[in-house]
Amino acid sequence: MTDHIFDFIGGNAGEWKIVKMETVIGDPIQDASYLKIVNSNLQKTNEDLWTIKGLVSNVRYAEKEEKEKLLAIQAGLGRPADTCAALIPIRKNEAWWNLAQDERRKIFENKSHHIQTGLKYLPAIARKLYHCRDIGEAFDFLTWFEYAPEHSNAFEELVAALRNTEEWKYVQREIDIRLVRL
C-alpha cells in the first residue's frame, strides 16, 4: 500500500555519492557522503544520518494540455548516461499554503512559468517530484533530477531560472544536494 513512498537516506553508504551540499536558504541539514533511496514503510527511522520521506502523488497544478506535453516528452529515471543527479528539498512558507488553489496556480505558472521552464529542459533533465509536507517532514517537496554530465550547464540554467521566480519568494528553506552515480 505504500510502494509510492520513499526514504531518501543520507549517510555513509548508498548508490549515489554526494559531491556538494549547499544551503540555499534556511536551516542546513547534516553533511553526508552518500545517499540511498529505498521504499518506505512510513515509520520514522534514524538510519544513517538523516532520512527525508517523500511520496509520489497526483499532479496539483498541471492542466490537461501541459500534462499531455509533459507525458509526451519527459524521460524516466535510471538512464545509463545520467550519472549526475540533484536532490533539492524545499519548504514554502505559511503565506503560500494559505493561498487558494487559483492563487497558487497563478503564481506557479502564469507568473513563474514553472511548467514551461521545466519543459524547455526535457528530455535532457529527467525529474521526479516527491511530496512530504503532509506526512510531517521538515520539507514540503523533494525534487530529484538526473542528467548526463554534458547537460550540467543546462541544469544550472534551469535551477537559476526557477530560483529567480515569484514562486521562489515563498521558499523559506532549500537545500541543494548534488550527486554522482557510483
Place this chain on the structure above:
Amino acid sequence: MTDHIFDFIGGNAGEWKIVKMETVIGDPIQDASYLKIVNSNLQKTNEDLWTIKGLVSNVRYAEKEEKEKLLAIQAGLGRPADTCAALIPIRKNEAWWNLAQDERRKIFENKSHHIQTGLKYLPAIARKLYHCRDIGEAFDFLTWFEYAPEHSNAFEELVAALRNTEEWKYVQREIDIRLVRL
C-alpha cells in the same frame, strides 16, 4: 510534526456511538459499535476493529472567493448542540486521479457545484475533510460532519445532492457511517 494526522478507530469503545453503517458502493468495512478519533503517529496499528488514518492539508480546489466565503461562514467542530455526526470515507477511481488539475476542478465545481452545495448548508452542517490517499489507506478521503438533530433533514439533502453529481460517478467506494455523541 504529525499533529495534523488523525486515526479514526472503529471498535468497542469511543466517544461516538455508531448508529448505522451503510455501504453505498464498493467493499464494506467491518461493523463496529463505537468510534474514537485520536492523534496519529503514522504507524499502522490494529487497535480495535479498524483504523483509517486521515490528514488535514491545504485546499486543493477552492478559489480565493470561495475560500473566503467558506472561512467567513463555516463552523468549527465540537459545538455542544451538534450531537449527530457522519463519517463518510470515499475512494475515487483511477480515471479521476489521472485527470489534470483543471479537468478535476471543472467536474468538482463547474459541473458538480461541490463547494456551492456545501456553502448552502453552512453553518448548520459543520464539516472537516481529511486526506488519506497519499498515506496508503484504502480510501482517498474521510469527510466528518457534525450537526444538531434538527438539521438531520438538511444533512440528508446535502448528501443526496452530492451523490447525484458528475463528480460522484468517479466514486468507486463509499461507506456512510452515522453516529451520535455519548
